[in-house]
Amino acid sequence: MQGTPGGGTRPGPSPVDRRTLLVFSFILAAALGQMNFTGDQVLRVPAKDEKQLSLLGDLEGLKPQKVDFWRGPARLSLPVDMRVPFSELKDIKAYLESHGLAYSIMIKDIQVLLDEEREAMAKSRRLERSTNSFSYSSYHTLEEIYSWIDNFVMEHSDIVSKIQIGNSFENQATPVLKFSTGGSRHPAIWIDTGIHSREWITHATGIWTANKIVSDYGKDRVLTDILNAMDIFIELVTNPDGFAFTHSMNRLWRKNKSIRPGIFCIGVDLNRNWKSGFGGNGSNSNPCSETYHGPSPQSEPEVAAIVNFITAHGNFKALISIHSYSQMLMYPYGRSLEPVSNQRELYDLAKDAVEALYKVHGIEYIFGSLSTTLYVASGITVDWAYDSGIKYAFSFELRDTGQYGFLLPATQIIPTAQETWMALRTIMEHTLNHPY
């Protein structure tokens, strides 16, 4: 596992007394140089007169160096502090005693002290910066999610990395998690959550799923096979501006936050902005509408970033876009009732996925093409993906069926994520077993 112990990069804490500063510089040295100070002691020697001061000065000049002065001989009024390596302790103490230099032991074993300090620092760091203390059964803010992403990548850097694919309209980063066991340009699977910001259950499910992938790799045969041959990409907050807005001002905001001159309503429906049947039925040219498709295909930076990334990669084999609510699993097309060429295969796969989902908690999903199951919608993600050659393109609508709708209680996060995982796994397994 890569990764460095991060202690050395922290600024020195207060109280800033010299001993503490020196101790911390030792921690730095220890961290970087992996030095060991077991048994080393720090002795304090008050010099009674000029002669004693001079004697201590002689120690300083010894080559090879036998003591390391933390507070060197300077003036009579100031005591001298010296670090004495374990191997030199006997000799140095004999020297001091033979010259009548009284000393006291400030630190009996430096290593013990260093270990204690390091432990304390790590502990306080752990509280803020560990994915272990992150609650998977709560909803989080944008900052919390971004912080979790950084920790997650750091903790699982053997198979996870973070890729920046672009920026939102308000210039937020749009990071993507990449799960890979190596190789160059493995066939890949794309998952996005949060393209509609009010669908909070989707981000929460995505986060749990990311953690599930790293937990199950090496344990679940199916997932291990998938990851050994393919890469998985997850964009957790596909619409960060909208998401921040659902926390700050309007919990039911759906679109992004793009602003255009002369247009008084804000935002484009990111799931109508794709270049596939753009502007058709099931999207709206009224900027005030929740399904406003935007001025042109891919006009929105959040969408353009994904299009550019997937196109440049060139080897995506499956795309799964996660929404809520309605409890549905759907495949293209949304823009028309025309069936896709592999409709039978997608129907069967959706059926299997939904059955796998049902087995977890008994939740029933309906499935079919988007236009026949939910409604006609144009310019949507999965239609674009399919038209771009990604044969396995699916859209989820997670829990529930309207009792809570977008305001799904946090107590349902983990059950939802658990059942959704089984459906995702089914789709990914099929993709693995049907290369093209």
Add this chain to the structure above:
Amino acid sequence: MQPRRQRLPAPWSGPRGPRPTALLLALLLLLAPVVAPAGSGGPDDPGQPQDAGVPRRLLQQAARAALHFFNFRSGSPSALRVLAEVQEGRAWMNPKEGCKVHVVFSTERYNPESLLQEREGRLGKCSARVFFKNQKPRPTINVTCTRLIEKKKRQQEDYLLYKQMKQLKNPLEIVSIPDNHGHIDPSLRPIWDLAFLGSSYVMWEMTTQVSHYYLAQLTSVRQWKTNDDTIDFDYTVLLHELSTQEIIPCRIHLVWYPGKPLKVKYHCQELQTPEEASGTEEGSAVVPTELSNF
């Protein structure tokens, strides 16, 4: 229980192949009756996948409209029901008149807190005739349902709710129900149930064959003192319309007494056009903050 699946054969099941990309509405305007028995799918599906979403969606639409109407008519916040499953139905479509639907469906008690455990053995069955008048709202509904709760128990629960409402201290300092994390405080459930009851009326009146509504959130509540012991309150709800994804704020005024028919008046905000829009950030999801007289 089998997962829900495509049970309804397509009305025009013929040779496979690309279908004309017509407007969904245009497709609905067929003269031929559409017979769609729900049970024909079975565990072994017929040979080809069915493009049966159109009649199935219409049946669900009709079932939901019927339920809104049923809930409103029952006048009982303790006897609210939600759709469990559409079981069978047929539709007749006439370009001049509109769309007639006969649908049979199962329901369960509306109780957002309970998840799956209560479902077994608590299914009521309803049969409804719903007439959508050519894209107009306020479908005509004829619905009967089997009893889900004993009448006496329902009356007791209504009365309990009534007393809880009467004991609330005004002005109610409520921001939203549920809160943004989906939680409804148990002490606020009576308010929510009554709001759901009143909203059922609104949702029924607004439903068309393509629009259907859910109650997303309650954003303000105010209870008025009355001379005659009725519950009288004003509230603001946000309705979610599925096909357009719009959030529609509505102000609702409701008067209720257990056992008596519900009285509802409401006003819902229209979708803003670009010309009408003001410079506010919230766009079409603005909730008016003051309650004025209707």
